[in-house]
Amino acid sequence: MTIKIGISACVIGEPVRFDGGHKASTFCLQQLRPLVKFVAICPEQAIGLGVPRPAIRLQRDANDQIKLVQSRNPAIDHTSAMLTYTEKLLPTLADLSGYVVCAKSPSCGMERVRLYDDAGQQLGKIGVGIYTRQLMQRYPWLPVEEDGRLLDPALRENFITRIYACHDYQQQMQQGFTVAKLVSFHSRYKFLVMAHSPVAYRELGRLVASAKLFDAAELSQRYLINLMQALTNIASRKQHTNVLQHLQGFLKKSLSQAEKQELADLIHRYRQGFLPLMSPLTMLTHHLRQHPNQYVSAQRYLNPYPEQLGLRA
Template identity: 45%
Template sequence: MTSPIKIGVSSCLLGEKVRYDGGHKHDRYITDVLGRFFLFVPVCPEVECGMPVPREAMRLEGDPAAPRLFTHKSRADKTEQMLAFCRAKVEALALEDLCGFIFKKGSPSSGLFRVKVYDQAGVPSKTGSGLFAAAVARRFPHLPMEEEGRLADAFLRENFIERVFSYRRWKDFLAQGPDLGKLVQFHTRQKLLVMSHSTQLYREMGALVARGKEIAWPELAERYQELFLRALELQATVKKQTNVLMHIMGYFKKELGAEEKQELLELIGQYHDGLVPLVVPVTLLRHYVNKYRQQYLQQQVYLSPHPAELMLRNHA
């Protein structure tokens, strides 16, 4: 990476005592693990919009598509205060060059998924999003976003962090004064990574690049970005990963002996069956890539899309 990787994070997850009860929700994985690779931009919507610590608890009420923010006991409507902050804050964040955002689960301001919204009878339905999280999602539709609770799921964690690094690579690419020729090179390097998420969108990206001379550069870059980031939003399943592993193996038809091919096939099969993590067959393939100096594969982002220290491919 040629630039720092900045991600927004709900302030309470960094250990800041900004919650309504004066406490925090410090997440050690975020600060101690991700903090080694990312720069954090902390945001607490409640405090930054002018609310005190401690403060009265709040909840969302009404239409889940356009909820109101009320305090529990005093029934003060804080909606406009929060929305005014959101409008200003998302524009300020646009200057931060963010590559991702981690929100606080369940928060009426920062919850991203399944936030409780109460109807007139006081019955909650987990169908909403926090007002600030929703504003960020509208302003940055392709920004990788997650909640800290969902990062406990190994597959969701890998997908989110992979998208963050990929977004940074794309931003760095755009910052280098690219043209069609450089886009072809970028697309070539991303091939296997994108295929592990969506072969269909990879084909669409390839068709777009092939017609690149017919499209003005700003439009071409915008359309490619849309497809690239949309593809990475899709989950890289075991089946998709297995297909990519077999595709890579095909590059060594002439180099590998019968025993080496059998060993590699067994490891790929064991990964497919959930017996070993993805890092096992990938490590062996990387060994062969370097041993036989397979130049095309050496440039593939798929073989090393994020730091090994994060151990994102170490789960079965």
């Protein structure tokens, strides 16, 4: 099934910004678009704001409430309209596996949105867009990222990893949650989680081991939320090395001494920063073809997303 990704309409090139422009993302349009189905949304246009339109901003009132108002005339308040629209829309987005939002937007920004007080003084880049805040509260497990942050290779790779993990989980549980399905899923994701968070690796393991103590619906969501939170951590060279060494251990009886030493050297040189991750991964994959190991081959750590994205290169 095609992965569905929510996206701010301006980020895929639609001219819906307040000035009639767009913020087309090259990565989303050229690399990601062939692999997913985008659900493009402009909440500002959806509540009736035209194109072009007066600029809007986030404003904190005397009661510490965050409002969405017109920049030049704060008496024009769009908060109620935005919240009403969001409340109606969000239930229809439950099948999304990720969301790309427009950075700095008072409606869509994920973080560091400018916030003002009643007098028009800037309080700092401490706000979250009204629409995106509601989105993240409704779906705390949903991978959400800003278009600008996708320019960072590490953040981009991390986001795509989360999207594909989320989609895999959704597909696994599509016909209903069972403990057996959870055990099967977790078995495939153990080493990917270990690479991102050794602490979460242990915690998720304990959660799965005690699965029968929880209500099914509660456990399903709790596991997904904890999994997605774990994967938000950027995997370090040290943590990748730890996983690679664990996986090498499954092949210790199959490889010759020379092969084991060669792979160990590649892993060590990767940790030192002399080689990319693909070097030891390619060698490990080669040995798995020569000496099949069903458990290791099933690990999503080896191929967390389509190879054509080239993110680990």
